[in-house]
Amino acid sequence: MSGTYETPGGTHETPGDPHGGRDRPGHRAALALGDDALVLAQRLGEWAGHAPELEEDVALANIALDLLGQARTLLSLVGDEDKLAYLREEREFRNVQLVEQPNGDFAQTIIRQLYFSVYQELLYGQLAGCRPEDATPVAALAAKAVKETAYHRDHAEQWTLRLGDGTEESHRRAQHAVDALWRYTGELFQPVEGLDVDWDNLRATWTTSVRSVLEQATLRVPEGPQSAVWAAGGGRQGVHTEPFGRLLAEMQHLHRSHPEASW
Amino acid sequence: MTTVLPERGPGGDVGGGVGADEAALQAAFDAAISADERIEPRDWMPDGYRATLIRQIAQHAHSEIIGMQPEANWITRAPSLRRKAILMAKVQDEAGHGLYLYSAAETLGVSRDELLDKLHSGRQKYSSIFNYPTLTWADVGAIGWLVDGAAITNQVPLCRCSYGPYARAMVRVCKEESFHQRQGYELLLALSRGTPAQHAMAQDAVDRWWWPSLMMFGPPDAESAHSAQSMAWKIKRHGNDELRQRFVDICVPQAEALGLTLPDPDLRWNEERGSYDFGEIDWSEFQQVLKGNGPCNEQRISQRRRAHEEGAWVREAAAAYARKRAAAPSNEDGRR
Ligand SMILES: [Fe+2]
Numbered sequence: 317m318s319g320t321y322e323t324p325g326g327t328h329e330t331p332g333d334p335h336g337g338r339d340r341p342g343h344r345a346a347l348a349l350g351d352d353a354l355v356l357a358q359r360l361g362e363w364a365g366h367a368p369e370l371e372e373d374v375a376l377a378n379i380a381l382d383l384l385g386q387a388r389t390l391l392s393l394v395g396d397e398d399k400l401a402y403l404r405e406e407r408e409f410r411n412v413q414l415v416e417q418p419n420g421d422f423a424q425t426i427i428r429q430l431y432f433s434v435y436q437e438l439l440y441g442q443l444a445g446c447r448p449e450d451a452t453p454v455a456a457l458a459a460k461a462v463k464e465t466a467y468h469r470d471h472a473e474q475w476t477l478r479l480g481d482g483t484e485e486s487h488r489r490a491q492h493a494v495d496a497l498w499r500y501t502g503e504l505f506q507p508v509e510g511l512d513v514d515w516d517n518l519r520a521t522w523t524t525s526v527r528s529v530l531e532q533a534t535l536r537v538p539e540g541p542q543s544a545v546w547a548a549g550g551g552r553q554g555v556h557t558e559p560f561g562r563l564l565a566e567m568q569h570l571h572r573s574h575p576e577a578s579w
Numbered sequence: 580m581t582t583v584l585p586e587r588g589p590g591g592d593v594g595g596g597v598g599a600d601e602a603a604l605q606a607a608f609d610a611a612i613s614a615d616e617r618i619e620p621r622d623w624m625p626d627g628y629r630a631t632l633i634r635q636i637a638q639h640a641h642s643e644i645i646g647m648q649p650e651a652n653w654i655t656r657a658p659s660l661r662r663k664a665i666l667m668a669k670v671q672d673e674a675g676h677g678l679y680l681y682s683a684a685e686t687l688g689v690s691r692d693e694l695l696d697k698l699h700s701g702r703q704k705y706s707s708i709f710n711y712p713t714l715t716w717a718d719v720g721a722i723g724w725l726v727d728g729a730a731i732t733n734q735v736p737l738c739r740c741s742y743g744p745y746a747r748a749m750v751r752v753c754k755e756e757s758f759h760q761r762q763g764y765e766l767l768l769a770l771s772r773g774t775p776a777q778h779a780m781a782q783d784a785v786d787r788w789w790w791p792s793l794m795m796f797g798p799p800d801a802e803s804a805h806s807a808q809s810m811a812w813k814i815k816r817h818g819n820d821e822l823r824q825r826f827v828d829i830c831v832p833q834a835e836a837l838g839l840t841l842p843d844p845d846l847r848w849n850e851e852r853g854s855y856d857f858g859e860i861d862w863s864e865f866q867q868v869l870k871g872n873g874p875c876n877e878q879r880i881s882q883r884r885r886a887h888e889e890g891a892w893v894r895e896a897a898a899a900y901a902r903k904r905a906a907a908p909s910n911e912d913g914r915r
């Protein structure tokens with residue numbers, strides 16, 4: 317981080333400053349994965365009271381709560397969870413662009429979940445599979461959370477099948493979402509420093525897995541590029557898409573309005 | 580209930596339909612009620628009892644799901660991650676309460692779809708409290724403390740309601756509502772003890788939510804349309820005024836502990852009654868909100884309708900997919 321931003325919490329000189337070590341590889345990894353979980357939880361939280369049926373109000377909230385729990389654990393490995401969530405600027409967030417994409421219609425939300433949860437389950441699975449003596453705090457979280465991500469993946473797969481192979485309208489909407497979000501999937505496989513992951517294997521497994529669900533759902537697997545021209549891997553470098561600024565504005569506004577307050 | 584009553588026929592009508600049979604069934608039902616036994620879905624019950632329960636359970640279910648809106652309004656803006664998680668879980672609980680209650684109503688022979696239709700077309704109501712807006716973060720705390728608190732006061736006696744499925748749903752609901760009440764109180768306490776701006780925010784929210792919360796118990800017993808019959812059927816166990824008084828008596832010391840005042844100059848301890856006296860409730864406001872002139876009536880119902888309409892294609896897709904699966908010969912799950 318360059319010194320041009322006012323760092324959350326301000327005081328660089330304080331020993332034990334929660335942000336002093338943000339550049340350590342383990343912290344970068346926790347931040348990347350923590351931001352993924354936080355931002356997707358925030359998006360899913362927007363669904364509350366708007367879901368197509370009551371069961372989905374419950375299910376989407378469940379997933380959001382799991383992700384928020386992961387985010388809190390991961391961000392706390394780096395520093396104060398609230399300072400990190402509420403006081404960083406847009407360019408300091410390390411989440412992939414996929415998770416910040418707007419909810420759109422239910423198909424868009426489901427396909428975003430499919431792409432992300434397949435990735436997250438595979439990633440956590442690899443991290444959890446490391447030798448115990450190599451286990452980092454991030455790997456410990458992954459081992460704990462891999463079960464819930466399997467549930468998220470199953471939920472997304474079931475809905476992808478229903479939408480893809482449901483009615484003409486649902487098929488059309490699902491296909492649109494599959495195509496529109498495809499360009500955000502390439503970034504998922506960009507290596508994150510501090511994570512002991514076989515990224516090529518991750519990409520291959522993800523592709524097989526997603527392809528098989530889409531085909532079963534009678535959806536066409538996109539052939540276009542998996543990233544936009546200039547922004548490849550953008551989110552992990554702190555380059556985001558336009559909707560992200562508004563997401564943060566909404567999320568951070570109240571907290572930032574009362575700088576001295578605790579809640 | 581445990582006494583053996585003849586079951587309802589498949590059409591919902593009682594076999595025979597002869598006056599003498601009807602009288603015997605009624606007598607058995609009355610005996611069960613007076614013996615404090617539970618009425619179960621397959622037991623005979625008078626039409627009026629069934630209709631009253633459907634109306635009340637539906638209104639309760641609708642209140643749970645409409646009640647998600649004012650609080651969901653703050654999920655994306657919750658000022659700490661801990662509070663965000665608590666609020667998300669709370670709103671999720673309310674959706675769950677809606678599910679249990681629609682299921683309880685289904686045991687009386689009405690589907691969730693029918694009931695939602697009636698909500699969306701304004702033929703059934705939900706609690707008027709949710710027609711008030713959540714203007715600041717403190718409103719989330721005030722709702723938890725006062726609105727969930729009033730709901731508990733109303734609902735704890737419903738755990739002993741004569742209709743089994745409703746009583747059992749209430750046991751589960753009340754457990755969660757009491758979490759909500761404590762979390763709301765704790766949120767307000769943090770604000771009240773926080774910065775001057777936070778304290779003012781908490782006081783403002785309590786000022787706005789106090790009177791509407793008292794109205795949640797319904798009009799005075801003398802004017803309450805359904806009270807007497809519901810009490811006789813043991814659907815209701817206490818009068819509106821009694822429950823309202825109980826709630827006031829609980830809240831006053833809690834407000835003191837919070838360091839917040841309740842906006843009623845007439846509020847004072849009455850030694851003789853062993854209760855707090857409180858001021859006149861503005862029932863004209865209650866009637867206005869009930870009629871549709873509250874600050875958010877239109878907004879709440881149109882968001883509900885919109886979510887339902889925009890979700891139609893999703894529900895249709897799920898149904899179409901399920902039909903295809905059921906018809907697919909290769910599918911080992913295919914049951915027909
Ligand atoms: Fe509830």
Ligand SMILES: [Fe+2]
Pocket residue numbers: 673727755756759
């Ligand atoms: Fe509640």
